[in-house]
Amino acid sequence: MIRADRAGLRALAVHLLALSEPDGPTYYHAHLDPGEIDDESMPLILDHSD
Incomplete structure (x- = not known):
């Protein structure tokens, strides 16, 4: 699930x-x-590896 406002998206x-x-x-x-x-943004963690 992704929850975000326009700025977050x-x-x-x-x-x-x-x-x-x-x-x-x-x-x-x-x-x-x-x-x-x-x-008012929510926390977001991005993790990527090939």
Whole structure:
């Protein structure tokens, strides 16, 4: 399940697009903490490895 407002969905899209690039990282781990995107954002953890 993904729960986010518009700002959160845009931030997620930016991260996912970067991970989809051919020269993207083989490992990626990021935390977007509450309030990092906007004042009411929820926490998000992204973890990717090939």
